[in-house]
Amino acid sequence: MNFENEPQPHAPKRRDISLFESIRTFAASVGTAALLMLSVCGLIGLPLPENAAAHAVSASHITAKTETVRTVQLGGDVFGIKLFSDGVIVAALSEIYADGGLKCPAREAGIQPGDYILSVNGNNVETNAALSAVLSENETNTLTLRRGTETFTAQVTSVLCEGSYKAGMWVRDSAAGIGTVTFYTEDGKAFGALGHGICDADTRNVLEIRSGEPAVVSVCGIERGSSGRPGRLRGYFTGGKSLGTLTQNTELGLYGKLSEPHEGETVEVLPRGNVHTGAVQIAATIDDEGMRLFDAELERVSTDGKQETRTLVLHVTDPELLARTGGIVQGMSGCPILQDGKLVGAVTHVFVDDATRGYGIFAETMLENLNEN
Numbered sequence: 001m002n003f004e005n006e007p008q009p010h011a012p013k014r015r016d017i018s019l020f021e022s023i024r025t026f027a028a029s030v031g032t033a034a035l036l037m038l039s040v041c042g043l044i045g046l047p048l049p050e051n052a053a054a055h056a057v058s059a060s061h062i063t064a065k066t067e068t069v070r071t072v073q074l075g076g077d078v079f080g081i082k083l084f085s086d087g088v089i090v091a092a093l094s095e096i097y098a099d100g101g102l103k104c105p106a107r108e109a110g111i112q113p114g115d116y117i118l119s120v121n122g123n124n125v126e127t128n129a130a131l132s133a134v135l136s137e138n139e140t141n142t143l144t145l146r147r148g149t150e151t152f153t154a155q156v157t158s159v160l161c162e163g164s165y166k167a168g169m170w171v172r173d174s175a176a177g178i179g180t181v182t183f184y185t186e187d188g189k190a191f192g193a194l195g196h197g198i199c200d201a202d203t204r205n206v207l208e209i210r211s212g213e214p215a216v217v218s219v220c221g222i223e224r225g226s227s228g229r230p231g232r233l234r235g236y237f238t239g240g241k242s243l244g245t246l247t248q249n250t251e252l253g254l255y256g257k258l259s260e261p262h263e264g265e266t267v268e269v270l271p272r273g274n275v276h277t278g279a280v281q282i283a284a285t286i287d288d289e290g291m292r293l294f295d296a297e298l299e300r301v302s303t304d305g306k307q308e309t310r311t312l313v314l315h316v317t318d319p320e321l322l323a324r325t326g327g328i329v330q331g332m333s334g335c336p337i338l339q340d341g342k343l344v345g346a347v348t349h350v351f352v353d354d355a356t357r358g359y360g361i362f363a364e365t366m367l368e369n370l371n372e373n
Contacts, residue, residue: 070367072343073188073264075181075336076283076291080215080237081198081254083175083246086208087116087146088131089200092170098159104168109154111145111169114203118151119144126210128173136164175207178217178235179254180284180334182346182366183269188261192370193334194254195346195361196309212246214256219287225326225355233286233331252308252361252369253334253346270342272362275301275312282316282347283336286325294318298339299357309348312337312360327355336363 092113095102117131118124120141125131135141140157158165175198184191191214197206217235225231248255277300281293300313314337316327328350335347337360346366349359 070269070364071186071266072269072363072367073184073186073262074267074283074338074343075183075191075193075334076285077181078178078217078219078233078235078285078331079181079193079243080217080235081175081177081179081212081246082215083198083207083212083249084126084210085116085173085175086210087118088125088128088171088173089207090115090117090145090169091172091200091202094168094170096159096161096166096168098161103159105156105158106167106169109143109156111143111154111156112147114147114200114205116146116208117143117171118146126173128171131171135167139165141167176237178233178331180332180347182253182334182336183343183363184258184262184264185370185372186266188258188263190255190257190370190372191262192253192255192366195334195348195366196253197251198249198254206251207249209246209249212249212256213242214244214246214258215242216240219285219331222286222325222329224324225329225350227353227355230350230352230355231326231329233329235331248369248371250369253366255370267338268342269363269367270339270344272303272311272364275339275344275362277301278339280314280344281338282314282318282321282332283338284321284332286321293338294321296337298337298344308365309361310359311362311365312345314347314358314360316356316358322356325355328358329355 090106090111090113093104093107093111095104120131120134120143123134125134135158138158139160140155143154143156145152145154156167158167179194181191181193182195199206216238218238219233219235221234223231223234242259244256244258246254246256277298280296280298282296283291283293285291294316295318297315297317298312299315302311314328316322321327328347332347336343337345337347343363345360345362347358348361351357
């Protein structure tokens, strides 16, 4: 089904962005350090690709399951995210001026943006610094890379430029930011968050992670959203110990395990088939007072399975939340949505042209995607 407010033929396309706080990733042109910005699927300020965040599945996948009552602990807590990629990501290729002309050794070797560099000359590399150190010293190197499920090798003959060898690649190895926990498992040992995946800003592919950590953050301010300019929660890492490990970065959410079990309010998960339009509440943390409930209206519920991270259309009506944030802001990815006291879903995206409205995902979908092993 089509959502109300979705673009009709020949109408301007609505822009929306995922709500994970703008993520910083560390990138380096081989031989030169730089800082780039990485966002989750739906890069801020850019229209989503036609299939971004859709990740279609068969309709049978979302058939209502009412035979089992599932319970979880309610989320709504803001947390810090530190991710390390499974290999060094080739973010972009660039040409280098050498020997009177422009060359890109990496492109000539068959390397593409989105490839993951696993090793150089038989030695594993996990960081930008380690990769740069090897490539800058040797003219010719053999790289082992992964592209999708395929692993292959490429021989790169770099060019000498400004005293070191360069391959013409921009790379990155990590990401950090803040988001919101949707739920904790009933035993408090694992959690699900965001309601969408963290994607590479250049390739728009879900980031393949080697490891990651949830961390304690403090919310220190709010940038209000407005039409055409989504707002965001401002926060910082407190420097405390890691809360556990991040185990899954998927199209349907970010998941992890906790070092110490969480203890909180237990709520029932409402099956998809029982979710209906009408009054709901959003559980969100927007300051240092902790999680609170804010009023909203569920305007659309879709069970066609075509866009799992956008099966709900949400309208914020709470006067306080509207006054303080303008509606839905970055950093609220994962905020639980409650209906009749039961968990129905999580906030995932905000409409760029209307910060009071956004998309959500079914909580049941996120739970089914959790691997507790």
